[in-house]
Amino acid sequence: MPIGLIALALGGFGIGLTEFGIVGLLPEIARDFQTSESTAGLLVSGYALSVAIGALLFTAALARFDRKNALLGLMLLFIAGNLVSAVAPGYGVLLTGRIVAALCHGAFFSVGAVVASDMVAPNKKASAVALMFGGLTAANVLGVPLGTFLGQQLGWRSTFWAITVIGIITLIGIQILVPKTPAAAGTSLRRELSVFRRGQVWFSILLGVLTFGSVVGAFTYIAFTLTEVSGFATTAVPWLLVLFGVGTFVGNFVGGKAADKALDRSLIGILAVLTVVLALFALTAHNQIATIIALLLMGTVGLSGAPGLQVRGMKYAQDAPSMASAATIAAFNVGNAIGAWIGGLTLAAGLGFVSPLWVGAALALAGLVVAIGAAATARRQGPPVPATPEVTIEERL
Numbered sequence: 001m002p003i004g005l006i007a008l009a010l011g012g013f014g015i016g017l018t019e020f021g022i023v024g025l026l027p028e029i030a031r032d033f034q035t036s037e038s039t040a041g042l043l044v045s046g047y048a049l050s051v052a053i054g055a056l057l058f059t060a061a062l063a064r065f066d067r068k069n070a071l072l073g074l075m076l077l078f079i080a081g082n083l084v085s086a087v088a089p090g091y092g093v094l095l096t097g098r099i100v101a102a103l104c105h106g107a108f109f110s111v112g113a114v115v116a117s118d119m120v121a122p123n124k125k126a127s128a129v130a131l132m133f134g135g136l137t138a139a140n141v142l143g144v145p146l147g148t149f150l151g152q153q154l155g156w157r158s159t160f161w162a163i164t165v166i167g168i169i170t171l172i173g174i175q176i177l178v179p180k181t182p183a184a185a186g187t188s189l190r191r192e193l194s195v196f197r198r199g200q201v202w203f204s205i206l207l208g209v210l211t212f213g214s215v216v217g218a219f220t221y222i223a224f225t226l227t228e229v230s231g232f233a234t235t236a237v238p239w240l241l242v243l244f245g246v247g248t249f250v251g252n253f254v255g256g257k258a259a260d261k262a263l264d265r266s267l268i269g270i271l272a273v274l275t276v277v278l279a280l281f282a283l284t285a286h287n288q289i290a291t292i293i294a295l296l297l298m299g300t301v302g303l304s305g306a307p308g309l310q311v312r313g314m315k316y317a318q319d320a321p322s323m324a325s326a327a328t329i330a331a332f333n334v335g336n337a338i339g340a341w342i343g344g345l346t347l348a349a350g351l352g353f354v355s356p357l358w359v360g361a362a363l364a365l366a367g368l369v370v371a372i373g374a375a376a377t378a379r380r381q382g383p384p385v386p387a388t389p390e391v392t393i394e395e396r397l
Contacts (some may be wrong), residue, residue, distance in 0.1 A: 002119040005131045007170070007177035008112045011075060012135025014166040015105050017143035018082060019047060019336075021163065022098075024148030024223050024237055025156045032156070033091040037224060038344035043098055044220045045344070048336030050099040051329070055106020059326035060193075067111050067181035071174050074104035074111075079167040086160035097160075106333060109133075110326035113310050115181050123260060125314075130256025130307040138249060145245060148238040195317035195324045200381070203374035204313040204324075208331030209338065210367030211271065211309065215302035217339025218278055218360030219244070222295075225353045230291045240295060247299025255304030263308055263315070264375035270305045271368040275361055277301055282357035306332070339363060 022029070022043055030040040062070040081101025088094035109132075116132045117125040151159040195201050226232045226240055258266035277297045284290035310328050317324030343356030 004119060004178045005116055005128060007173040008116055008132040009135035009138070010173045011071070011108060011112065011170045012132055013139045013143060014135075014163060014170045015078065015108060016136035016139030017147055017166065018078070018101050018163050019044075019051075019105065020139060020219075021143055021147035021159055022047075022156075023220060024145070024241055025151045025159065026221075027223055027227075027234070028151060028156050029094075033094075035091060036348075037221070038348045039091075041220055041340050041344045041347075043095060044216070045337040045340035046095055047098045047102040047105075048216070048333040048340065050102035051105040051333035052331075052337070054103035055110055055326040055330040055333070056323075058103065058107035059110050059323055062107065062111065063323070067115050068174065068178050070111050071108060071115075071178065072171065074108045075167060075171045075174060077101070077104040078108070079164055079171065082160050082164045082167060086157050086164060088157075102333075106326060106329040109329045110323075113314070113325045113329075115178065117311070117314065118181065126256045126259040126263075126307045126311045127253075129310050130253050133252050133256075133303075133306050133310075134249070136248075136252075136303070136306075139245075142242075142245065145238040145241045148241060152235070152238070193323065195327065198316055200316040200374065200378060201313060201324060201327065203370065203377070204309060204316065205327055205331040206370050207267065207305075207312070207367055207374065208309050208328050209335040210363050210370060211267075211274075211305050211335065212332040213335030213339035213342075214274060214278065214360040214363035214367060215298070215339070216336040217343045217363060218281070218298065218357045219302070220340040221343055221347060221353065221356045224347075225285055225357070226291065228353045229285045230288050231286075232288065232291075240292070243292060243295045244299035244302075247296045247301075248303045251300040251302065251304030252306065254300075256307035258304075259308030259311055263312055264371065264378065267305055267308050267312070268368065268371045268375060270301060270308075271364055271371050274298075274301045275364040275368060278357050278361035278364060282354045282361065285354045285357065335363075 026037070026040045026043070029043065030037055058074065078101050081097050084097030084100060085094055088097055112132055113129050116128040120128040147159040147162065150162060223237050226237055227234055232240060255266065255270065277294065281291070281294035281298060284294065310325060313324040313328035339359065342359045346355035346359060347353065
């Protein structure tokens with residue numbers, strides 16, 4: 001794989017830590033600002049909605065720019081947002097910092113996914129995107145638990161200071177390792193927006209919403225589930241999250257390989273297993289051993305569909321891959337917001353700390369139905385018409 005993918009993975013790590021690193025710190029932040037659990041959860045859902053908005057707006061605005069320069073500018077915005085979060089005197093300023101950092105998130109992954117897929121042969125695109133998303137899953141393996149531990153030991157602000165430093169290192173890494181990647185010839189806003197006329201693109205968007213809504217709906221409040229239902233000590237939460245992270249790291253690469261071989265079948269299988277895992281987790285969350293196993297399985301299956309979903313969106317929009325990629329990222333984060341929001345509603349309604357797991361299982365089941373329908377429709381319509389081939393980065397070099 002090209003060395004430039006390392007820089008993209010590094011960016012994914014920093015952004016992943018920003019998005020999910022706060023999950024293990026929600027109880028501390030809620031106590032510090034004297035807010036409810038559901039209000040603290042808005043730091044996750046508000047971030048996710050901002051990602052969705054930023055993914056579409058920034059990708060459209062940057063469509064004609066060199067993709068490397070676009071990534072550098074987005075990373076500067078990311079650093080600024082985390083600085084604001086680190087010094088926030090109140091909940092409102094913290095939420096503002098989260099929103100600023102989130103605006104770069106979707107565009108970074110959408111532009112980065114196109115750059116990653118352009119670096120390799122067509123039969124390795126999902127694996128290349130999986131490597132970039134490997135930074136995101138590495139954040140779950142190492143970043144989230146360590147960020148939670150750091151926040152518990154030195155205060156939650158220290159986690160945001162650490163993320164800021166990671167952002168600076170990422171900025172340097174992109175400058176050194178990612179080659180110049182000019183925008184595709186003939187790129188225009190009309191051409192980019194034309195992808196939304198295609199039914200299969202909308203199928204991919206809906207799948208992204210439901211898949212990520214199911215995972216994040218369950219994961220956002222997992223710290224409360226682990227302590228209030230499973231009976232684990234607060235100090236054990238960071239180490240338990242390592243299990244989830246290890247699962248996401250493995251599942252991401254396995255999902256990428258599976259998508260390269262059979263795209264729609266792999267997504268159907270992932271959603272079917274995810275539905276079962278989340279339902280069993282909800283039923284057995286009171287048992288600590290079962291919880292440990294369920295955390296590992298939830299992580300393994302939960303994000304394994306990300307590479308396939310990303311490639312699926314670009315597959316049906318080969319003449320405007322950046323916008324299709326952005327739409328998929330936006331879908332992921334709309335799903336994040338919906339999952340976290342519905343999970344918060346169930347908590348506010350007094351349905352208990354396992355209710356977000358049931359929300360996740362229901363959304364995964366809905367995603368399974370959509371995936372089956374999308375695959376059947378794609379078979380009837382036949383393969384998409386390929387766009388005019390572009391020269392890969394390796395060939396340009």
